[in-house]
Amino acid sequence: MSNNGMLKSSIARKVAMALSGLFLILFLGQHFFINSMSVVSPDTFNEISHFMGYNPVVQFVLQPILIFGVIFHFCMGLYLDYQNKKARPIKYVKNNGAANASWMSRNMVITGIVVLAFLGLHFYDFWVHEMNVKYINVQPEDPTRYYEELRQKFVDPVRVGIYVVSFVLLALHLLHGFMSSFQSIGFNNKYSRSLRGFAYAFAILVPAGFALIALYHHFTI
Ligand code: HEM
Numbered sequence: 001m002s003n004n005g006m007l008k009s010s011i012a013r014k015v016a017m018a019l020s021g022l023f024l025i026l027f028l029g030q031h032f033f034i035n036s037m038s039v040v041s042p043d044t045f046n047e048i049s050h051f052m053g054y055n056p057v058v059q060f061v062l063q064p065i066l067i068f069g070v071i072f073h074f075c076m077g078l079y080l081d082y083q084n085k086k087a088r089p090i091k092y093v094k095n096n097g098a099a100n101a102s103w104m105s106r107n108m109v110i111t112g113i114v115v116l117a118f119l120g121l122h123f124y125d126f127w128v129h130e131m132n133v134k135y136i137n138v139q140p141e142d143p144t145r146y147y148e149e150l151r152q153k154f155v156d157p158v159r160v161g162i163y164v165v166s167f168v169l170l171a172l173h174l175l176h177g178f179m180s181s182f183q184s185i186g187f188n189n190k191y192s193r194s195l196r197g198f199a200y201a202f203a204i205l206v207p208a209g210f211a212l213i214a215l216y217h218h219f220t221i
Contacts, residue, residue, distance in 0.1 A: 018184035042147040049146035104176035111173040118166035154217035167207040174203035
């Protein structure tokens with residue numbers, strides 16, 4: 001490939017990385033909203049969870065897109081990191097890392113791997129259970145079961161601890177990732193400053209909110 005072609009495809013990959021990240025952030029926002037209902041109104045939480053669990057569009061269109069999005073984001077992230085390291089044989093990180101880039105930006109792969117490991121546990125906790133109830137041990141539809149099932153997951157203090165630590169790493173991942181995705185898609189105008197503020201607030205408040213939800217259920221059951 002010509003130099004020009006290589007540059008173009010590497011920009012395309014960065015844009016794809018940013019768009020998949022923004023898509024996952026969108027998912028995270030709605031996931032946070034639904035989970036926060038488990039604190040505010042158990043009935044509403046049950047209603048929404050039941051809808052999400054049985055709606056065919058959510059189950060057979062959105063869910064596979066989401067899973068593809070997670071896998072794509074992870075693989076592309078590893079690939080771009082590998083390309084970056086190859087293009088920069090002298091590791092400036094070792095020389096004077098802090099002066100060149102923030103801890104967050106230098107450790108996106110590490111924070112990303114921790115979030116992915118969390119997702120493994122999280123899938124085991126909720127998704128595998130759900131598949132079991134619906135398709136393996138087929139049980140009759142019960143639109144009121146979700147709230148209690150959720151609370152049971154947060155009885156174990158070790159699990160709550162793992163969740164909370166993962167949310168801290170998620171915040172670090174988002175603190176760099178959210179802003180950097182705007183840069184990658186070339187969003188640079190008079191709204192950039194406000195968007196920066198929104199991205200930082202989201203990166204801190206949403207993971208903190210997830211942690212509070214887990215702690216709330218743990219300490220109130
Ligand atoms: C206290 C925090 C959280 C609680 C209580 C929670 C709860 C849940 C519940 C009840 C489900 C539904 C399972 C199902 O019916 O299929 C779910 C799915 C999921 N959660 Fe969470 N979650 C939390 C945090 C997170 C975070 C921080 C992430 C991402 C980093 C995340 C990613 C996912 C994903 C990818 C799914 C699968 C969605 C699907 O069904 O396709 N969750 N979670």
